[in-house]
Amino acid sequence: MALQKAGYSGRILGVSSDDTIRAASERGAIHQRATLEEAAASADLIYLAQPISGILSTLDRLGSLPLRPGSLVTDAGSTKIEIVRKATAALPGVCFLGGHPMAGKETRGVEAADADLFRGRAYLLTPRSPADLESPAARTLIGWIRKIGSTVFMLTPEEHDTTVAYTSHLPQMASTALASVLAALPDDRLPIAGPGALDMTRLALSAYDIWKDILDTNGEAIDHALTVYIDKLTEIRHNLQTQRLGDEFEVAADAAIRLRRQ
């Protein structure tokens, strides 16, 4: 939908379940249904938008299918080390470029699709080497990512997974933990939560099955980020009524401002 809004006029094939294909056709997100085999044989770009475990198994399936020469396989998985490793092993000689648009929602499915979702967001790419960016198909993909309004950032798969453990996975765990603590309040107290509590618990609405895959493929880095966060909270608790908390507020506000400068 974002591609079409940005002026893309090529055909878009959809490979998915009956329900998703029907909903995607109704919303005009795809032009035609295809099997993975049909799509692999004809597509210039194969875009894997599934939970991580789905991407890993589709990469395996693609490995046994004939792909159109010069085509590019990319994905939108939330972790990259395992996906890039799998693509390298399953698709030798095929152009693959790992991707991760930083544009999630707590809802998903075609019903939640939004052609403007990518606008103003970072779109991370994780080439295995600079050569991964040089093919005509890769240049075309990067061009369209910019046309849908995203800013492209290049990271190695390792840099990616370490960084998103802090910028994406830690915020999720912090939100889930907070909502879980608030769950213990008496039911008639919950409606008095202000906008701050709503912001801080939005991510807690996310579905676990997506997160299960993220934890399975980036558990160590998330464990580390959580440890740092718990240490920081403990430090804050010990300094609640001292000037050190004032310093902490300044450091935090400065980081929050820098986060908003994209």
Added chain:
Amino acid sequence: MALQKAGYSGRILGVSSDDTIRAASERGAIHQRATLEEAAASADLIYLAQPISGILSTLDRLGSLPLRPGSLVTDAGSTKIEIVRKATAALPGVCFLGGHPMAGKETRGVEAADADLFRGRAYLLTPRSPADLESPAARTLIGWIRKIGSTVFMLTPEEHDTTVAYTSHLPQMASTALASVLAALPDDRLPIAGPGALDMTRLALSAYDIWKDILDTNGEAIDHALTVYIDKLTEIRHNLQTQRLGDEFEVAADAAIRLRRQ
């Protein structure tokens, strides 16, 4: 501004610094400047909208001024036990009703004023006894709170401070700690943060001087809420790759849904 938008046609006096009075007059938020003494002698309602320490010292000053008979003093402080205690001591025989609109912003001042800020929000009142709600002035105040679009909740000052330690003060500390952890990332990694990280660090933009007062007057309850949160995060860290985390996601999502049912 909210009152006027809701149809209030009485005069609104402003007691504040030169700059604030000028800005408030320009925006039409007040009709006239007054000293605290002038306002106390003539107002039907005295609304204290200051940081908590300011409210406490204004209550002391009001104690030595003649108030118009039948008038009501209320406030918008973020904690209630100390304010209600001070009002009881400093203003014997005067109608006082503690209040707390759950409608903050991370910005403040007249520049950030918004006539729709209270719409759809909870407005907490903390009567010392049911009699506090029976005076004509109290009934009038409650009527206008509803007219500006808020839902009124009654709590004792103790219930209030314990509850907001979880629903308001804990989210602030969680956000400040998260932004402070993200501050340690390399500068070129911060722009890749997604919308989740932005939501989770909005509160970290808040000014410390407001929070210093909150911590000074509700430190024990906040310490307790932080301990519960740290324990929950530790439990989550120990269960990152087990089904117990799936259960935690369900409990958290359920609470996040209930928080949104106002």
